[in-house]
Amino acid sequence: xxxxxxxxxxxxxxxxxxxxxxxxxxxxxxxxxxxxxxxxxxxxxxxxxxxxxxxxxxxxxxxxxxxxxxxxxxxxxxxxxxxxxxxxxxxxxxxxxxxxxxxxxxxxxxxxxxxxxxxxxxxxxxxxxxxxxxxxxxxxxxxxxxxxxxxxxxxxxxxxxxxxxxxxxxxxxxxxxxxxxxxxxxxxxxxxxxxxxxxxxxxxxxxxxxxxxxxxxxxxxxxxxxxxxxxxxxxxxxxxxxxxxxxxxxx
Amino acid sequence: xxxxxxxxxxxxxxxxxxxxxxxxxxxxxxxxxxxxxxxxxxxxxxxxxxxxxxxxxxxxxxxxxxxxxxxxxxxxxxxxxxxxxxxxxxxxxxxxxxxxxxxxxxxxxxxxxxxxxxxxxxxxxxxxxxxxxxxxxxxxxxxxxxxxxxxxxxxxxxxxxxxxxxxxxxxxxxxxxxxxxxxxxxxxxxxxxxxxxxxxxxxxxxxxxxxx
Amino acid sequence: xxxxxxxxxxxxxxxxxxxxxxxxxxxxxxxxxxxxxxxxxxxxxxxxxxxxxxxxxxxxxxxxxxxxxxxxxxxxxxxxxxxxxxxxxxxxxxxxxxxxxxxxxxxxxxxxxxxxxxxxxxxxxxxxxxxxxxxxxxxxxxxxxxxxxxx
Numbered sequence: 001x002x003x004x005x006x007x008x009x010x011x012x013x014x015x016x017x018x019x020x021x022x023x024x025x026x027x028x029x030x031x032x033x034x035x036x037x038x039x040x041x042x043x044x045x046x047x048x049x050x051x052x053x054x055x056x057x058x059x060x061x062x063x064x065x066x067x068x069x070x071x072x073x074x075x076x077x078x079x080x081x082x083x084x085x086x087x088x089x090x091x092x093x094x095x096x097x098x099x100x101x102x103x104x105x106x107x108x109x110x111x112x113x114x115x116x117x118x119x120x121x122x123x124x125x126x127x128x129x130x131x132x133x134x135x136x137x138x139x140x141x142x143x144x145x146x147x148x149x150x151x152x153x154x155x156x157x158x159x160x161x162x163x164x165x166x167x168x169x170x171x172x173x174x175x176x177x178x179x180x181x182x183x184x185x186x187x188x189x190x191x192x193x194x195x196x197x198x199x200x201x202x203x204x205x206x207x208x209x210x211x212x213x214x215x216x217x218x219x220x221x222x223x224x225x226x227x228x229x230x231x232x233x234x235x236x237x238x239x240x241x242x243x244x245x246x247x248x249x250x251x
Numbered sequence: 252x253x254x255x256x257x258x259x260x261x262x263x264x265x266x267x268x269x270x271x272x273x274x275x276x277x278x279x280x281x282x283x284x285x286x287x288x289x290x291x292x293x294x295x296x297x298x299x300x301x302x303x304x305x306x307x308x309x310x311x312x313x314x315x316x317x318x319x320x321x322x323x324x325x326x327x328x329x330x331x332x333x334x335x336x337x338x339x340x341x342x343x344x345x346x347x348x349x350x351x352x353x354x355x356x357x358x359x360x361x362x363x364x365x366x367x368x369x370x371x372x373x374x375x376x377x378x379x380x381x382x383x384x385x386x387x388x389x390x391x392x393x394x395x396x397x398x399x400x401x402x403x404x405x406x407x408x409x410x411x412x413x414x415x416x417x418x419x420x421x422x423x424x425x426x427x428x429x430x431x432x433x434x435x436x437x438x439x440x441x442x443x444x445x446x447x448x449x450x451x452x453x454x455x456x457x458x459x460x461x462x463x
Numbered sequence: 464x465x466x467x468x469x470x471x472x473x474x475x476x477x478x479x480x481x482x483x484x485x486x487x488x489x490x491x492x493x494x495x496x497x498x499x500x501x502x503x504x505x506x507x508x509x510x511x512x513x514x515x516x517x518x519x520x521x522x523x524x525x526x527x528x529x530x531x532x533x534x535x536x537x538x539x540x541x542x543x544x545x546x547x548x549x550x551x552x553x554x555x556x557x558x559x560x561x562x563x564x565x566x567x568x569x570x571x572x573x574x575x576x577x578x579x580x581x582x583x584x585x586x587x588x589x590x591x592x593x594x595x596x597x598x599x600x601x602x603x604x605x606x607x608x609x610x611x612x613x614x
Contacts, residue, residue, distance in 0.1 A: 128462035130471040
């Protein structure tokens with residue numbers, strides 16, 4: 001079912017067809033969709049994988065050479081298309097294998113893992129490793145466990161308190177950025193839809209949001225500019241720039 | 252080999268411009284971080300597409316109608332073909348006069364441009380609604396007419412519209428081959444089926460191993 | 464296959480088979496002192512020389528006499544802003560073909576197509592120059608009229 005471009009078994013398969021050499025534009029179709037690959041048998045998928053792999057090698061070769069020789073490489077998005085279809089293909093294969101294992105053994109058949117507390121006291125995920133003997137008989141494993149750095153409860157507590165300070169600081173930064181963005185967008189675009197604007201600032205409370213809206217709408221931005229001229233004590237109007245000491249007295 | 256910590260130095264926020272994000276001009280514009288942040292008005296349902304007829308409400312071409320040639324959604328921008336030109340000199344010096352270059356300036360979707368009703372070519376407010384079949388359509392609020400999506404909205408780098416795409420004989424798979432169903436479900440893993448097809452026999456039983 | 468993790472080796476286990484290999488190989492232009500029966504590749508960092516041999520034999524049907532690999536460090540350079548930029552490491556493989564077999568790197572950029580492109584470019588430049596001179600001729604006898612004014 002997969003179209004083959006004349007079976008060449010040669011190192012020349014690392015290069016594009018002769019027609020496309022030195023071309024500026026090579027038009028190709030889109031990547032394989034995952035729903036299309038679900039229709040195909042395992043044998044077809046296996047064949048298609050090698051077609052895609054060879055195409056990818058060819059494109060990488062051509063791209064590398066074009067870069068070395070300072071030439072344009074026609075349609076670099078072809079590499080993305082091939083990689084996308086390869087990812088889709090692998091996903092379909094995983095899906096089928098998972099279904100088989102769930103039917104036969106009740107597990108997904110993939111490598112298991114667990115969440116544990118690391119030496120800083122933070123939760124971390126670890127994938128299980130494969131060993132020939134069970135844990136109880138594995139002296140080396142226990143030895144390796146002892147070498148992992150540990151920390152006392154006091155140290156963990158101290159680390160946690162400092163971490164919390166940092167997290168709170170980051171959260172506050174995020175909130176103030178959101179507050180600024182709501183303020184500025186409303187100032188620049190007074191007729192913004194408030195509900196969509198509220199969605200862009202999820203960390204602000206409704207009361208706080210309404211306060212900002214009220215503040216922006218109550219100020220008259222047209223008259224709020226910094227005045228260019230300032231009235232002096234003797235009733236004279238002086239330009240702001242002339243006020244600087246250096247310009248007036250020359251030192 | 253110097254000691255180094257693996258870390259990626261990158262701009263956190265990019266400023267989108269009329270240049271494409273993958274182009275060298277875009278990279279050059281984003282080199283320096285001292286430019287002010289741009290605040291964009293959030294829009295819930297996007298209404299403007301390439302090929303739409305719009306009326307310009309702002310600038311030197313106020314009141315004129317044109318077709319959208321480019322949509323830059325990150326900045327709520329739209330570029331209308333042949334309208335709202337701006338001019339600048341390239342390579343202007345004391346001795347040289349420079350060259351006058353013109354390009355279309357972008358227009359804001361929110362208040363500088365408006366969609367046009369196809370029945371009377373006058374501007375309207377537009378909304379997304381659903382037909383009885385459940386398809387989303389744009390409806391003119393003044394006359395209740397449907398504003399169909401333009402053909403140019405489907406244009407990509409590879410084709411003007413999907414029906415006119417010419418297949419690359421040496422690269423593309425035929426449509427009939429893509430649609431053909433060859434999947435035959437069986438109680439086997441991928442590896443088992445391939446081994447059967449390729450006539451590989453494996454009698455060795457894997458030894459027990461433990462995961463922890 | 465579901466996970467791409469390498470299984471534990473135990474004696475007497477079934478042979479390890481890779482059904483969907485995700486290694487890549489790219490063929491490079493030969494360096495100056497490379498014999499004609501040797502081909503240079505950049506391969507995935509995880510590949511051993513036996514992997515390279517099997518890859519070429521099974522997928523491309525190319526018989527191989529000898530393979531030598533080495534991992535090459537990425538280029539480092541100091542930036543002006545006080546940090547170091549380092550490219551990724553990559554693996555280079557030199558593959559020697561069996562006796563009698565040679566490989567010549569093809570000429571991917573044919574001269575004929577290039578000439579066509581350059582001639583087209585020159586043609587358009589000439590056209591633009593010609594039209595500009597014609598535009599200048601129109602206002603030659605009217606020095607007080609600006610350049611864009613033509614009837």
